[in-house]
Amino acid sequence: MTDENIGVLFDAETISERVAALGREIARNEPSDLLVVVILKGSFVFAADLIRAIENAGTSARVDFITLSSYGAGTESSGTVTLTHDLSEDVEGQSILIVDDILESGRTIAFARDTLLARKARDVKTCLLLDKPEKRVIDIEADYLGFEIGDRFVVGYGLDLASRYRGLPYIGVVQPV
Ligand code: IMP
Numbered sequence: 567m568t569d570e571n572i573g574v575l576f577d578a579e580t581i582s583e584r585v586a587a588l589g590r591e592i593a594r595n596e597p598s599d600l601l602v603v604v605i606l607k608g609s610f611v612f613a614a615d616l617i618r619a620i621e622n623a624g625t626s627a628r629v630d631f632i633t634l635s636s637y638g639a640g641t642e643s644s645g646t647v648t649l650t651h652d653l654s655e656d657v658e659g660q661s662i663l664i665v666d667d668i669l670e671s672g673r674t675i676a677f678a679r680d681t682l683l684a685r686k687a688r689d690v691k692t693c694l695l696l697d698k699p700e701k702r703v704i705d706i707e708a709d710y711l712g713f714e715i716g717d718r719f720v721v722g723y724g725l726d727l728a729s730r731y732r733g734l735p736y737i738g739v740v741q742p743v
Pocket residue numbers: 608636637643666667668669670671672673674675718719720721725726727
């Protein structure tokens with residue numbers, strides 16, 4: 567298996583510099599009792615680097631995971647968000663930073679935010695690695711953002727195409743063969 571049909575959009579060094587800057591911004595602006603809620607699966611690589619960047623910048627955040635799914639096996643979102651694995655902690659009264667890979671229609675992040683607010687979280691912020699503003703359906707923006715991109719399907723650094731390419735160290739675009 568090669569990645570010969572994938573063009574590099576953001577290389578590992580560019581990603582790492584951006585993530586370090588996000589970590590500093592989050593540590594500066596968010597409370598020290600922050601709970602980071604990672605939306606699986608797509609953001610696990612980003613989240614692993616981000617929590618180390620936050621720690622490195624002086625905030626020792628707690629981490630929990632939730633699995634939401636809106637894509638089937640293809641490159642178009644199904645439109646409905648399903649919760650397939652819930653958090654292990656009660657979030658009432660907590661300051662939360664939701665971490666996800668891509669903000670597209672906004673359905674996933676809106677669903678996560680609304681779920682946490684309904685459970686009486688004190689504050690809910692969002693940190694997204696990528697934003698595709700052209701695809702927005704719900705009016706929601708990231709509080710912290712890595713990079714804005716056009717309407718292209720990307721893989722790598724945790725992002726998949728039908729479960730493949732999550733391990734690529736860069737973010738790339740699948741090119742038509
Ligand atoms: P939204 O709910 O439409 O905002 O879509 C967000 C979710 O769709 C993200 O959490 C990703 O898992 C997935 N997604 C959107 N665009 C891409 C892409 O280009 N590559 C891989 N996954 C994507």
